[in-house]
Amino acid sequence: MSFAYNNPHRISAATRERILAAAEELGYAPSTVARMLQAGRTNALGVLLPQNLATVMENPYYAQFLMGVGQVCDQEGFTLLLSAPLRDSMLKAIPYAAVDGFVVCGLESDRGEVAELERRKIPFVLVDSDPQENVPSVDVDDRMGAREVVEHLLEMGHRRLAVLSMDPGPDHAERGYRGPLARRMEGIVEALAEVGMTMADVELLEVPVTRVDGFRATKRLMAEYAPTAIVALSDVLAIGALDALHELGLDVPGQVSVTGFDDLPEAAWQRPRLTTVRQAIATKGRTAADFLISAIRGEDQHPHQYLSATLIVRESTGRVPRSP
Amino acid sequence: MSFAYNNPHRISAATRERILAAAEELGYAPSTVARMLQAGRTNALGVLLPQNLATVMENPYYAQFLMGVGQVCDQEGFTLLLSAPLRDSMLKAIPYAAVDGFVVCGLESDRGEVAELERRKIPFVLVDSDPQENVPSVDVDDRMGAREVVEHLLEMGHRRLAVLSMDPGPDHAERGYRGPLARRMEGIVEALAEVGMTMADVELLEVPVTRVDGFRATKRLMAEYAPTAIVALSDVLAIGALDALHELGLDVPGQVSVTGFDDLPEAAWQRPRLTTVRQAIATKGRTAADFLISAIRGEDQHPHQYLSATLIVRESTGRVPRSP
DNA sequence: CTGAAAGCGCTTACAG
DNA sequence: CTGAAAGCGCTTACAG
Structure with a gap:
């Protein structure tokens, strides 16, 4: 009789005592899963990850993002379930997550994930994806952010640019860029066009998003191409670039300018402090989780939300050096 | 008839097709929770967090730790459930987590959590806790690590020390230090004793574990106490101290020495590179998760595992400056 | 080969 | 006030 736990006033105190004592004696504890089944509720928020x-845990970007999602979970008393691809498929991971809703991250090429989620009638919000009709999403204006940062460099006279980008993944060959990376590339192309340049006029390197990869790529870049400015599409890569330039004894921004993307907390702690594009990562996580909670509660839907990306000029960028 | 999904060879292909088609038509998808109940398995690993x-997400220490746990989840196809205290109680959070086992972090004062877990007959491993009889745990030799780093400073002639510690939490007044912090304090006391000093001879500051708190505390420390060496009990705090000393124009290690604890990846990227105590955080997470998986499978138990903590001397420590 | 039935462990109307 | 029964949505022996 679960009344002892759930409805104390519906039974006499004596009986309640008796039941609880017996439960203690037997080492009884209600089953979490059975209760979830009966209640039709898990009190868990799922995050469907692309990696x-x-x-994911190695990437400070996700720390920020999950901090935002976590704030909402803390507040609402939800638990946070992290769900990674199963045999390289986000789709296959869905049936194994007992959650009340999903925040879906970086769904760059939809292989049925959206259909599966809709079919299961489970609320979800897409983040860092290619927005779709009638599918709730939270995105950032990556295009404008990327455009502004490149314009900034161009205005400072830089023409010999290198772009340090994250690896676009295996789909890239057949499907082209997708999601935020596609938008950032667009922004770069637009900025270049303003001064009559194209992607063919810049050096592009694609590497995994780690500090040491940014470091190594920059070493190579300086040896082989010697750009006057490095446009990193992530702060983690930009910070690795700063490390490399410091080790090479190159002055930033005196000899080389460096820009990042994200505005991680670390960015402002760099020496020199990093010029970057701020996107409110934690806010993005919080917004997505808030939308999800509303959807779970059956409240009004918020189909699309756009957050801005703004250029933060700090100390790592300066005028192009006079030619040597 | 779930045979269509689970036991394809037990029915004719035609029937199978018919069922699957009907399922598609109706938008049917098996319920995750119902399946868990029936199977008695969730395929989820729980992490019971103390904050x-x-x-947690703001703290790079946990990023490393969860990376280790995550490696095991990735490998075993488990999902990762993060469970925070409910109304300030880890105990109350337990019934809401549908998992096959728990990694319990930083359980510094047991308020029935262990009993509850045992009662539920759910496997668990304690990490960063005060080890208990017959309870599986993974811990680090914090005492020796702390002792070595303080000895290192003492050998370099430092006698005017400040300890930058994490906040010991609300229980501290009644229960004293607990868990890893207690062990680190012990190690410090032992090292000091070797030169006839006690905790009364050092300045102790307790702050939350964030870079900016380390920064602020160090500013205050230099103004009010002017130590020749700062012993931070976490790399995050040490890095904040480095920031502050840089801003104050003080040379490290020329004028002030700084040590950390953890050896986060960031430590080796600092300028100057940080002298610290390495604990294999990711390994700790991986070990705990491995133990948990064995326990879930009913394999042999590993009651206690100790990992070492070793001093890594880099560039942020040097001989005490000649008195001015 | 296939359908009906029991059981996983709860919660909550419903009789008594 | 309290006990027995139905139902949450699956899976899997068991008849037919």
């Missing part, structure tokens, strides 16, 4: 858990 | 999700 392995280990890779 | 809010937002606080």
Whole structure:
């Protein structure tokens, strides 16, 4: 008789005592899963990730994002379930997550995930994806952010640019850029066009998003191309670039300018402090989780939300050096 | 008839087709929770955290730790459930997590959590806790690590030390230090004793574990106490101290030495590179998760595992400056 | 080969 | 006030 736990006033205190004592004696505890089944509620928020858990946890971007999602979970008393691709498929991971709703991250090429989620009638919000009709999403104006940062460099006279980008993944060859990376590339192309340049006029390097990869790529870049400015599409890569330039004894921004993207907390702690594009990562996580909670409660839907990306000029960019 | 999904060879292909088609038509998808109930398995690993999700996600220590746990989840196809205290109680959070086992973090004062877990007969491993009889745990030799780093400073002639510690939490007044912090304090006391000093001879500051708190505390420390060496009990705090000393124009290690604890990836990227105590955080997470998986599978138990903590001397420590 | 039935462990109307 | 029964949505022996 679960009344003892759930409805104390419906039974006499004596009986209640008796039941609880017996439960203690037997070492009884209600089953979490059975209760979820009966209640039709898990009190868990799922985050469907595009990469392995280990890779995600290594990336400070996700720390920020999950902090935002976590704030909402803390507030609402939800638990946070992290769900990584199963055999390289986000779709296959869905049936294994007992959650009341999903925040879906970086769904760059939809292989049925949206249909599966709709079919299951489980609320979800897409984040860092290619927005779709009638599918709730939270996105950032990556295009404008990327455009502004490149314009900034161009205005300072830089023409010999290198773009340090994250690896676009295996789909890239057949499907082109997708999601935020596609938007950032667009922004770069637009900025270049203003001065009559194209992507063919810049050096592009694509690497995994880690500090050491940014470091190594920059070493190579300086040896082989010697740009006057490095446009990193992530702060983590930009910070790795700063490390490399410091080790090479190159002055930033005296000899080389560096820009990032994200405005991680670390960005402002760099020496020199990093010029970057701020996107409110934690806010993005919080917004997505808030939308999800509303949807779970059956409240009004918010189909699309756009957050801005703004250029933050700090100390790592300056005028192009006079030619040597 | 779930045979269509689970036991394809037990029915004719035609029937199977018919069922699957009907399922598609109706938008049917098996319920995750019902399946868990029936199977008695969730395929989820729980991490029972001592702080809010937002606080945890902000701390790079946990990023490393969860990376280790995540590696095991990735490998075993488990999902990762993060469970924060409910109304300030880890105990109350337990019934809401549908998991096959728990990694319990930083359980510094047991308020029935262990009993509850045992009662539920759910496997668990304690990490960063005070080890208990017959309870599986993974811990680090914090005492030796702390002792070595303080000895290192003492050998370099430092006698005017400040300890920058994490906030010991509300229980501290009644229960004293607990868990890893207690062990680190012990190690410090032992090292000091070797030169006839006690805690009364050092300045102790306790702050939340964030870079900016380390920064602020160090500013205050230099103004009010002017130590020749700062022993931070976490790399995050040490890095904040480095920031502050840089801003004050003080040379490290020329004028002030700084040590950390953890050896986060960031430590080796600092300028100067940080002298610190390495604990294999990711390994700790991986080990705990491995133990948990064995326990879930009913394999042999590993009651206690100790990992070492070793001093890594880099560039942020040097001989005490000649008195001015 | 296939359908009906029991059981996983709860919660909550419903009789008594 | 309290006990027995139905139902949450699956899976899997068991008849037919």
